[in-house]
Amino acid sequence: KHTEIRAPFHCRIGTVTLDVDQYVGTGQDLFEAYNIDLVEVEAQAPMSEVRRLIQNESQTASLEEFSMQRVRDVFNVRAVVEMASSDMPARWEARFMRVRESLDLQTRSLSMVVGVDDPYEQVIPGIRPPLLQGTYCRVTLIGQARPNQVIIPRHTVHGSHVYVLDDEQRLRKQPVDVAFVQGEFAVIRNGLTGGEKLIVSDPAPAVEGMLIDPVADDELLDRVVTDASGADLALPTATNQDQAGNTGGSDD
Incomplete structure (x- = not known):
């Protein structure tokens, strides 16, 4: 009854290690308090x-x-x-x-x-x-964000080169310098300028100069763009039903 403890922040009390009418010494732990802010x-x-x-x-x-x-x-x-x-x-x-x-x-x-x-x-x-x-x-x-970066699916990098199509729809081996890889994509430092037609399947055998009948893989393109842009990391915005309990919306 002679002691009142005031917390300097809003908190939730955890483990309590003292009892009523107990004498305590200097430096002794009394309880744990967790900041809720x-x-x-x-x-x-x-x-x-x-x-x-x-x-x-x-x-x-x-x-x-x-x-x-x-x-x-x-x-x-x-x-x-x-x-x-x-x-x-x-x-x-x-x-x-x-x-x-x-x-x-x-x-x-x-x-x-x-x-x-x-x-x-x-x-x-x-x-x-x-x-x-x-x-x-x-x-x-x-x-x-790093603007103006050339990104490609990471599995299309074969050592130090990728396979592309030239203007005649023929397979060409293109040397590249990879800056780094992350998730499903790789960032290219040198070797590609963007806009090239990239071979995303594994050509077997890969004969340079062979004629290719390309088919666009739009699903892979969307997946790599989503991964590289971080769009899948956006937090869901609160709906009217849960607005009262959710003060954190999406910043993306």
């Missing part, structure tokens, strides 16, 4: 993949300039947090917050922390549960 999720990614998210047009940064604000500017990314559960799929829009100070010693991966704001306000009963402490999640980091 923000939930942080930590994700790891190899440095080779993290490099593609970094936006550093000047290509320079001194140690003194590498402040937390500088890190947020360099990692100008969106994030989507998904509950890794097949029986109740749920997504939340998140924002990049910070990177850990060191690499993981075993995986040599960089740990990045993203935050989901007001997860309890985004609850949709039976559809989107609250994002609780300890939930196993999948994090997708979305970098800034």
Whole structure:
């Protein structure tokens, strides 16, 4: 009755380790309180993949300039947090917050922390549960769009070349330099300018100069464009039925 504890933030009480009329000492844990205004999720990614998210047009940064604000500017990314559960799929829009100070010693991966704001306000009963402490999640980091890129299905790259059709509908081997691959697509640095007719099936045997009767694969084209544009990562917009419980719509 002589003690009143005021939390400095809106919270949900977890484990309580004290009883009524109990004496406590300095530094003793009394209870756990989880912030309901923000939930942080930590994700790891190899440095080779993290490099593609970094936006550093000047290509320079001194140690003194590498402040937390500088890190947020360099990692100008969106994030989507998904509950890794097949029986109740749920997504939340998140924002990049910070990177850990060191690499993981075993995986040599960089740990990045993203935050989901007001997860309890985004609850949709039976559809989107609250994002609780300890939930196993999948994090997708979305970098800034790279305009004027040549993308092709990744399976069409045969070592250092692809197969294309010339103006006479004949098969030609075209050397290419792949910038990186991701998902179902590959980004071409050199060798293709866009607009070429690409052989997407596996020609066997592939005889250069052979006459080809092409058939367009529109389904594959749509799938690769969707994958490269990130259109499948858009969050569903709330309907009138669940508008009251869903404050997070789609930004895409």
